[in-house]
Amino acid sequence: MSVRQFSVRVNGVERSVTAPSMARLLDVLRHEFDLTGTKEGCGEGECGSCSVILNGELINSCLVPVAQADGATILTIEGVCGHEKLNRVQRAFLECGGAQCGICTPGMILATLHLLDRHPHPTRDQIREGLNGNLCRCTGYMRIFEAAEKAANSESGAVE
Amino acid sequence: MRSYPADYELVTPGSLNAVLQLINDEAGRWTPIAGGTELMVLYGAGRLTARKLVNISLPELRGIVEDGDSISIGGGCSFTQIRRHPGIQKHFPLLAQCASWIGGIANQNRGTIGGNLANASPAADSPPALFAYAAELELISVRGPRRILYEQFHLGYKKTALASDELIGSVILPKRFNGALGYARKVGARNAQAISKICVAAIARLRNGRVVEIRIGMGSVAPTPLRLSRTEQVLLGATPNAATIAEVRRALSSETAPIDDIRSTTSYRTLVAGNLLEEMLRAFAGASP
Numbered sequence: 001m002s003v004r005q006f007s008v009r010v011n012g013v014e015r016s017v018t019a020p021s022m023a024r025l026l027d028v029l030r031h032e033f034d035l036t037g038t039k040e041g042c043g044e045g046e047c048g049s050c051s052v053i054l055n056g057e058l059i060n061s062c063l064v065p066v067a068q069a070d071g072a073t074i075l076t077i078e079g080v081c082g083h084e085k086l087n088r089v090q091r092a093f094l095e096c097g098g099a100q101c102g103i104c105t106p107g108m109i110l111a112t113l114h115l116l117d118r119h120p121h122p123t124r125d126q127i128r129e130g131l132n133g134n135l136c137r138c139t140g141y142m143r144i145f146e147a148a149e150k151a152a153n154s155e156s157g158a159v160e
Numbered sequence: 161m162r163s164y165p166a167d168y169e170l171v172t173p174g175s176l177n178a179v180l181q182l183i184n185d186e187a188g189r190w191t192p193i194a195g196g197t198e199l200m201v202l203y204g205a206g207r208l209t210a211r212k213l214v215n216i217s218l219p220e221l222r223g224i225v226e227d228g229d230s231i232s233i234g235g236g237c238s239f240t241q242i243r244r245h246p247g248i249q250k251h252f253p254l255l256a257q258c259a260s261w262i263g264g265i266a267n268q269n270r271g272t273i274g275g276n277l278a279n280a281s282p283a284a285d286s287p288p289a290l291f292a293y294a295a296e297l298e299l300i301s302v303r304g305p306r307r308i309l310y311e312q313f314h315l316g317y318k319k320t321a322l323a324s325d326e327l328i329g330s331v332i333l334p335k336r337f338n339g340a341l342g343y344a345r346k347v348g349a350r351n352a353q354a355i356s357k358i359c360v361a362a363i364a365r366l367r368n369g370r371v372v373e374i375r376i377g378m379g380s381v382a383p384t385p386l387r388l389s390r391t392e393q394v395l396l397g398a399t400p401n402a403a404t405i406a407e408v409r410r411a412l413s414s415e416t417a418p419i420d421d422i423r424s425t426t427s428y429r430t431l432v433a434g435n436l437l438e439e440m441l442r443a444f445a446g447a448s449p
Contacts, residue, residue, distance in 0.1 A: 002165075002166060002168060002169040002170070003166065019165070020165035020166045020168065021165075021168070021169060021170040021171070022163075022165045022168035022169070022170050022203070022213070023165045024161065024165075024200070024204075027161070027165075040161075043161055043204040043205075044201045044204055044205065045197055045200070045201060045263070045266070045267055046263075046264075046353050048264065048266060051266055057240070057269040057270075058265055058266045058269055059266050059269050059270050060266045060267070060270075062161075062200070062204060063195075063196050063197055063200040063201065063204075063270065064196060064200070064270070065170050065193070065196065065200070065213075067170045067172060067215060068170070068172075068193075068196065068215060068217055070172070111265070111266075114265070115265075128351075129260075129265070129352070130265060132264045132265060132351070132352035132353065133263060133264020133265050133266045133267060133352065133353060134264070135353075
């Protein structure tokens with residue numbers, strides 16, 4: 001029977017879903033959990049719009065069957081910071097103009113957080129590599145890289 | 161998304177032994193899925209013909225074991241694990257470099273070395289380093305493990321030596337290349353998220369300006385990833401100079417069969433494959449005393 005119950009911890013909250021084992025994690029997040037901040041851009045793991053952090057690693061949720069996410073801890077863009085506050089990465093993107101249409105932005109922010117976890121003061125080349133799986137059609141990337149640098153140089157923690 | 165999830169089944173037997181038992185009991189019925197970075201792309205495009213999948217994302221396949229003689233990389237290790245391992249960085253830097261070529265960071269976090277080899281694309285990024293480092297594979301099944309040289313793994317286009325009830329248990333790299341010169345380069349349309357037009361990795365030792373040891377692996381020039389045995393023969397005992405380079409290009413032509421495809425052309429690949437080997441030889445000549 002391919003339809004089963006799966007449990008995940010999403011943004012600190014235990015959730016369960018009854019779904020086919022091959023339902024994509026992306027679709028479970030968007031359609032079952034109403035977490036529509038994670039986007040579908042290409043559906044083939046190339047654009048990074050669907051990026052989430054799963055068990056501490058940046059992954060493309062369009063490529064993960066929900067059965068392989070059973071028991072996992074997931075962070076989506078909605079969990080990056082609480083309501084009415086901004087994480088330093090979000091604030092930097094705003095201040096640097098790092099978003100236009102916004103569709104790449106949730107993935108870009110998660111990729112930036114994932115990068116800064118590992119390289120707290122990344123070089124420009126490390127930023128380019130850290131974000132190499134996140135495509136943007138609007139900004140030309142420069143303001144996104146500046147936002148990543150600004151975030152790295154600012155204090156961590158939420159700001160109003 | 162062009163597939164109906166309810167048409168598919170993904171089972172998680174939960175242990176390596178249970179998985180091996182299943183794919184033996186019902187040989188050919190269950191397609192193993194590890195990181196999913198290949199199969200889920202087909203699935204999303206409505207082109208995954210396999211309807212029954214078995215989850216081989218297992219802790220038993222994700223270990224990296226290092227001893228004095230070798231490093232054994234579990235078939236389920238991700239390319240991120242491989243890049244981060246200090247022993248691999250030190251003893252097998254070309255493999256860490258090839259791992260960095262794969263997709264983007266998110267793909268490296270999920271894609272596995274076993275998947276890269278079992279999928280057997282001729283353009284795969286890790287095979288050149290495995291040829292350079294004389295890798296062996298341990299293939300596992302309910303009948304027990306067996307070892308083969310990685311060179312014996314690819315039998316034809318997307319056809320490998322894996323039996324229908326076998327998995328790639330581990331990739332074993334012998335620690336005998338310390339002090340050797342290394343070269344690796346991938347040519348693609350972008351610096352990331354690009355399938356190669358050509359990729360190459362090689363190790364060499366020179367003495368008094370002559371090549372005394374050389375191993376070259378190349379991708380995207382044949383139906384399988386290739387060890388350039390004839391080119392190596394031309395180089396053994398030779399000094400890297402203009403005449404050698406011309407002979408190398410001839411040997412390369414004789415043992416490769418690059419094609420026109422969506423990514424590149426025969427003529428581009430032929431020219432650039434030779435150019436990369438020339439760049440490699442200049443680097444080796446410059447680096448050796």
